[in-house]
Amino acid sequence: MADLVIADGLVVNASGARRAHVVVENGRIAAILDATEPVPAADRVINADGRAVIPGGVDGHCHVAQVTGRYRTLDDFAITSTAALWGGTTTIVDFGIPRDDSETPLQAARNKLALAKESRCDVALHGSVVSWDDTVPAQLEELAALGIRSVKMYMTNRGSTMADNDTVLKVMKEMVRLDGLTYIHAEHDAMIVHCTREHAEADRIGIEHLHETRPELTEEASVREVLAMAEYTGAPVYFVHQSTPGAVDLVTDARARGLDAHSETCPHYLVLDDGVYASRFPEWFACCPPMRSRKTVSALRGRFADGSIHTISSDHSCYDLTQKRERTDDIRQMPHGLPGVETRMPVAFTALSEAFLESRTGVETAPGTAATMDNEALLCRFVEMFSTAPARINAIPGKGVIAPGYDADFVIFDPGEARTVVASSLHMGTDFSPFDGKVLHGWPQVVVAAGTVVLDEAGFHDPGPVGRFLSRLGYRETATHPGTMDASAPLLPGLQAAAHSARPNVGAKAK
Ligand SMILES: [Zn+2]
Structure with a gap:
């Protein structure tokens, strides 16, 4: 039995998107199944219901x-x-x-x-x-x-x-x-x-x-x-x-x-x-x-x-x-x-949605009146800049891609949902936001980190100090061996060493 299944989401990678179930075991992605297949048994099933599931x-x-x-x-x-x-x-x-x-x-x-x-x-x-x-x-x-x-x-x-x-x-x-x-x-x-x-x-x-x-x-x-x-x-x-x-x-x-x-x-x-x-x-x-x-x-x-x-x-x-x-x-x-x-996700997603629309229509979109388009090209480009490229360029293994072997880090969101930024309801250690009052699209509805659901409709679930220190690979080593960023390869030595030295392995986390 799996630990967690994200069922029937639009699973978006920088390279493409498809309707699928994502199966999580021990903090990692165990399998991606076509959405037409039955939802596998799991301790918890979250129905994404066609919403975007991104790394x-x-x-x-x-x-x-x-x-x-x-x-x-x-x-x-x-x-x-x-x-x-x-x-x-x-x-x-x-x-x-x-x-x-x-x-x-x-x-x-x-x-x-x-x-x-x-x-x-x-x-x-x-x-x-x-x-x-x-x-x-x-x-x-x-x-x-x-x-x-x-x-x-x-x-x-x-x-x-x-x-x-x-x-x-x-x-x-x-x-x-x-x-x-x-x-x-x-x-x-x-x-x-x-x-x-x-x-x-x-x-x-x-x-x-x-x-x-x-x-x-x-x-x-x-x-x-x-x-x-x-x-x-x-x-x-x-x-x-x-x-x-x-x-x-x-x-x-x-x-x-x-x-x-x-x-x-x-x-x-x-x-x-x-x-x-x-x-x-x-x-x-x-x-x-x-x-x-x-x-x-x-x-x-x-x-x-x-x-x-x-x-x-x-x-x-x-x-x-x-x-x-x-x-x-x-x-x-x-x-x-x-x-x-x-606020990085909603500001960037809103700006990208507007910029996509502007590039197609040639008409500037007034800031704050986000045009949301849940089309695939937009979502893939967003994932590339928000997650995949930062992981790849910084040579951080196991991150930025939804594929078997990668860490089970996801965000589920509905590109059509808009919220207004209210600085006082944010969680950073400050009392203002430069985006206060802006209407933005692209807010996380569910967040999963290393297989643990930390944000859902019930609110935030503090996982405690479980974050691991991630040891990075060499820059060219990563660029010239694409397999090293494909975590279907065995757990990378650097990551093991780092997890050992700085953090308990996420697998040892209390459930
Ligand atoms: Zn800086």
Whole structure:
């Protein structure tokens, strides 16, 4: 007898969709049966009744308990992972970013690994390097041995997280040697510093001027520079939070030349424009890069719909309004970043639905009046960016696909159901949402994580700290051996080691 069967769902993978029953045993997918076959016996049967059943979301870009300067994000792993599950995300990837000179990349990652033991969902980790010294290569080797196969570097934030070009080049070289991936926050620091100083001198440095201090050119200039470094070193590169069509097109062009480059965007860049800085609460929208012009947002949505953008991540950074309002008079003193791990699915699904419709009709859809289309192409594209590509690019085994052997992580939803965002009813460690009041489609109705039903019509069922630390594979190792992402292969050694070192195996979880 199976543990769980999701009966008669429209089972959607990035590659296609079909009506089927999904059979779960020991936290994994045991079988997919055609919907015309009888529903097998199970401890629990959930009738999906034709609703979409998609792989649990993989959010490749979350900042949990992040300390930056004098601010710390307000959530921990228990809160972030709970909010993630509410929002249909069953795997989060956090960063071990050194908080200052006193913390090494390895220490930063180890600290996060310790905190992650409270997670309700599975967790993977990116490393981060701020400055080069002779110990960095050995530290990167140790990170790789821990299953941390990517390193994030910032091209801006001088004096805090910024890495200089020498460091970026050397780390890229190391990541090639260690078969890892380089993550880049691309904004041109010198131009931003210059532009910000001019604004300060003109007394235009409050939050309402944020977007003016970081023009689109500064993002694109940095992407261009980093792509040249990636070409020089041969390093695969992943650009976080691309906010302009120009930045995305640079990645597209680089790929056409044979570079291995990836483009990520975030929900807020698809549904909010720089008009928010003239709104009543501009501090809700303090993030870098800032929101862009309406025209840019519209063009970015086109890139989202046509597949030029590869992943959608939240860049979840949970500050509250007390922190946000302390220094709205000076953007240099404010904490930047938006809460979003819980709202990633509905915002991204709504934006994609609208962008699909726009690309077919040529008519712009007013934000908030989502056109829902439960057609297969839309659902498959959504799954690719929300779950499959983040798992594949980050080489996280067992995730992002509904197939036998993969982890039993699912979301059931009805693409036609609309809800209004009410910040006070969300579960993140903050008191606002930049999407408050928006009408969105694509809300999870049932969420299953590692075979356990955590959200259903009865509400949320806290599974306790059962999340596992997921050891990642090598980047090229994964790309060149597609079988390694097909978890019908035996449980991968890295995953076993990680489950052993950090977490009880999910199979040992109390039922
Ligand atoms: Zn970030």
